Amino acid sequence: MTRGRHAAESQGSFYRDLVMMIVGILLVGAAVFLILYFVNSNPDPVAGDTTGPTNPTSTTTSSVVTSTTLSGTTSTSTAPTTTTLPVRPPEEVRVVVLNSVGLAGAAGRMTQELADSGYQTQQAGDLEPEQDPSRIWYRAGFAPEANELLELLPGATVEPLPDPELEPGADVVLVLGTGYTE
Numbered sequence: 704m705t706r707g708r709h710a711a712e713s714q715g716s717f718y719r720d721l722v723m724m725i726v727g728i729l730l731v732g733a734a735v736f737l738i739l740y741f742v743n744s745n746p747d748p749v750a751g752d753t754t755g756p757t758n759p760t761s762t763t764t765s766s767v768v769t770s771t772t773l774s775g776t777t778s779t780s781t782a783p784t785t786t787t788l789p790v791r792p793p794e795e796v797r798v799v800v801l802n803s804v805g806l807a808g809a810a811g812r813m814t815q816e817l818a819d820s821g822y823q824t825q826q827a828g829d830l831e832p833e834q835d836p837s838r839i840w841y842r843a844g845f846a847p848e849a850n851e852l853l854e855l856l857p858g859a860t861v862e863p864l865p866d867p868e869l870e871p872g873a874d875v876v877l878v879l880g881t882g883y884t885e
Contacts, residue, residue, distance in 0.1 A: 790847045793821035798852070799873040801830035803880050810879060816855065817877075825873055834880030840864040845874045858882060 798817050802810035810827035818824045837859035841849035849861045856877055870876050 788847045790851055791845075793817075794823065796845065796848045797823040797825065797872060797874045798877065799825040799870045799875075800827045800877045800879065801870075802827070803830045803832070803834040803878050804883060805829075805833075806879065806883065806885075809883065809885060812885065813855070813877065813879065825870070830878055834878045835882070836860055837880035837883050838862065838876075838878040840869075840876040840878065842867075842874050849875050852877060856883070 798814075800810040800813045800817065810829070814824045814827040837856050839849045839852050839856060839859045839861045840863065841861070842864055846861070846863075852875060853859060853861065856879075859877075859880070864876060
């Protein structure tokens with residue numbers, strides 16, 4: 704039997720078209736997902752920042768990304784907000800300097816330099832064991848101020864105070880370590 708020009712198509716082409724449509728929808732969905740993933744995967748540069756001084760002003764930024772899919776739908780997403788914490792003025796920061804390298808009088812001279820810059824200073828002291836490299840330890844909430852002090856102690860590692868019992872009256876502890884020169 705011969706089929707005419709307008710005879711019904713076989714059922715196999717229906718399923719092929721259905722599969723192609725599903726694959727197309729999945730590809731568009733995957734593309735949208737990847738775009739949103741890469742837009743929102745920006746790490747937070749403020750938390751635990753130990754790379755250098757922070758900006759003494761407070762800023763907030765955000766960006767909006769709009770994407771349109773092949774099916775004509777539009778999605779909008781907002782990138783994470785970045786906030787730079789304000790830096791307290793020196794007169795509101797209590798600092799102590801500890802010498803871990805045995806360089807006579809170095810902690811006292813650094814303490815005087817900090818006092819001349821307006822910081823509240825405490826009695827300089829010594830710390831064992833020797834630190835390599837120098838350290839700037841800070842209490843919770845004083846990371847921006849610790850990063851500001853990198854100007855006085857270049858190459859130091861900035862990190863949270865390892866022992867809360869160490870120098871209880873200080874907000875920031877500068878530890879002069881190996882490589883420190885006056």
